Amino acid sequence: LKQFTCNIRITAPRISIVMEGATVAEMASILGCFLLVAGTSARVGEYPKPTKLPERSWAHASDKVFIHGCKADGLLNVSELALAAKFPLLTVEKGQGESLPGYAEDKMAALSHQYKTARPSGWSLFYMNGKLDWNMYEMHQTMLKNPSYCVHNSTGGLCRQRGDPTFKQPEDGMLLFNFSNPDTRKMFGSTCLHATTPEGGDFNGCFIDSANSWGRQSLSSSTSANQRCALSREAQNSLVIGLDTMLTELQDTLTSTRMVVAKDGGGHYDSIKYVNSVFMSDTFCSCYGCTSWTEQEANMCLGQMQNASATAKTGQVVLVHGEADNAANSFTEEEVFAFTFAAFLIIAEDTTFFGFSDGWFYSGTKWWSEYDRPLGAPTAAATEHGRGVFTRTFASGTVVTIDVHRHTSHIAWHTNGVVDA
Numbered sequence: 001l002k003q004f005t006c007n008i009r010i011t012a013p014r015i016s017i018v019m020e021g022a023t024v025a026e027m028a029s030i031l032g033c034f035l036l037v038a039g040t041s042a043r044v045g046e047y048p049k050p051t052k053l054p055e056r057s058w059a060h061a062s063d064k065v066f067i068h069g070c071k072a073d074g075l076l077n078v079s080e081l082a083l084a085a086k087f088p089l090l091t092v093e094k095g096q097g098e099s100l101p102g103y104a105e106d107k108m109a110a111l112s113h114q115y116k117t118a119r120p121s122g123w124s125l126f127y128m129n130g131k132l133d134w135n136m137y138e139m140h141q142t143m144l145k146n147p148s149y150c151v152h153n154s155t156g157g158l159c160r161q162r163g164d165p166t167f168k169q170p171e172d173g174m175l176l177f178n179f180s181n182p183d184t185r186k187m188f189g190s191t192c193l194h195a196t197t198p199e200g201g202d203f204n205g206c207f208i209d210s211a212n213s214w215g216r217q218s219l220s221s222s223t224s225a226n227q228r229c230a231l232s233r234e235a236q237n238s239l240v241i242g243l244d245t246m247l248t249e250l251q252d253t254l255t256s257t258r259m260v261v262a263k264d265g266g267g268h269y270d271s272i273k274y275v276n277s278v279f280m281s282d283t284f285c286s287c288y289g290c291t292s293w294t295e296q297e298a299n300m301c302l303g304q305m306q307n308a309s310a311t312a313k314t315g316q317v318v319l320v321h322g323e324a325d326n327a328a329n330s331f332t333e334e335e336v337f338a339f340t341f342a343a344f345l346i347i348a349e350d351t352t353f354f355g356f357s358d359g360w361f362y363s364g365t366k367w368w369s370e371y372d373r374p375l376g377a378p379t380a381a382a383t384e385h386g387r388g389v390f391t392r393t394f395a396s397g398t399v400v401t402i403d404v405h406r407h408t409s410h411i412a413w414h415t416n417g418v419v420d421a
Contacts, residue, residue, distance in 0.1 A: 048316070056350070069364065089124075129208075130243060131213040134163070153230060180238040192253075322339075342411060343402055
C-alpha cells in the first residue's frame with residue numbers, strides 16, 4: 001500500500017488537484033478514478049447555462065425546430081434556402097461543399113452567411129469533431145505540421161480511425177486530436193472562435209461531435225482500416241481529462257452568450273458539466289435500420305426523454321434529433337416522424353429544440369405540416385399513466401399521447417377550441 005498527499009483546491013467553478021509523492025502514471029490512474037467518482041474534472045457547482053439563446057416561442061412548433069446538415073456541391077438554391085430559413089437554428093456540417101475545392105471552414109462560413117442573409121435573426125452552429133481530424137478542414141494542415149497534436153500508440157505510431165462513411169476520408173483513417181496537449185486545445189479553440197467572427201461565418205457557437213469519445217469506450221488493438229490504437233489506461237485517462245478540459249476552455253472562451261453543443265450519444269450525457277448545450281443523439285426515440293421496435297429501443301427512448309427533460313429544466317439547451325433512415329428502416333418516414341415528434345412534445349421545455357432528417361445532408365430534411373399547427377405553452381409537465389405511457393396538454397387545447405413500449409402516439413390538435421385531428 002502506497003500513500004500520497006493530495007491537496008484539493010476548489011475555486012468555483014474550477015477544481016485543482018495536486019498530489020505529492022506520486023509518479024506521473026500513478027497520478028493519471030488516481031485522477032481517472034477520482035473523476036469517475038466525483039463526476040467532474042473541470043467544474044463544480046452549477047453546470048454552464050446560456051445567457052443568450054436563439055429565438056423561440058410556444059406559439060407553433062416551427063419556433064422550436066432546427067436543421068442540421070450540409071450540401072456537398074455548394075450553396076443552397078432558392079427553394080433550399082427558403083426551407084433552411086424557416087428554421088430558427090441551423091448547423092453546418094463538415095461536408096459542406098466537399099465536392100468543391102477549398103477548406104471546409106470557408107465553405108461553411110459562406111453557407112452561414114447565406115442563411116443569415118435570408119433569416120437575420122437565425123442562429124448558426126459550426127460543426128467540429130472532438131476526436132477525428134477530418135481532412136477537409138484547414139485545421140488538418142496544422143495537425144500534419146505538429147505531430148504532438150496527434151494521438152500516438154505505445155510504440156510511437158500515429159493512431160488513425162475512420163468516421164462516417166457518408167463523407168470523404170482517407171482509407172486508412174484520420175488522425176486523432178491529442179487534447180492532453182494544451183497547444184492542440186488552443187488550435188481547436190481558435191478555430192471555433194474564428195468561426196464566430198464576421199469573417200469566419202458569424203456563427204453563434206460550435207457543435208462538438210464525439211464530445212465524450214475517450215470517456216466511454218476502450219480502444220482495441222486492431223490495425224485494420226479502422227485502426228483503433230491500443231492505448232494504456234494512463235494514456236486514455238490523459239485523453240479523457242484533455243477532452244473535458246478542451247470543452248471547459250471552449251465554453252469559457254465563447255462565453256455564455258454563445259452555444260457550445262456537445263454531442264455525446266450512446267446514452268452518455270456527461271459533457272453538460274462543461275458546456276451549455278447538448279445534442280442528445282443521432283437517433284432520439286428512433287434508430288438506424290430499425291426492423292422492429294424492441295424493449296431495448298423503448299428503454300433507450302425513455303432514457304433519452306428523461307435526460308432531455310431533466311437537462312432542459314436546468315436552463316441548458318437540448319437538441320433532440322429523430323432519424324428517418326429511409327434506406328433501411330422498416331417503419332415509414334411518417335411513422336417515425338409522428339412518434340419522435342410526439343416524444344419531443346412530451347418532454348419539451350423552453351430551451352428544447354427538435355430536428356428530424358434522413359441523414360446529414362440538407363436534402364434529407366423536409367418541412368412537416370405539424371410544425372405550423374397552433375400549439376401554445378404546455379399547461380403542465382407530462383402525466384404518466386403507467387409504464388411508458390404519457391399525455392401532455394398545451395395551451396391551444398392540443399393533447400399529445402405516447403406509448404413508448406408499443407411505439408404508438410397520437411396528437412389531438414385543437415384549432416380555435418375545436419379538435420381537428
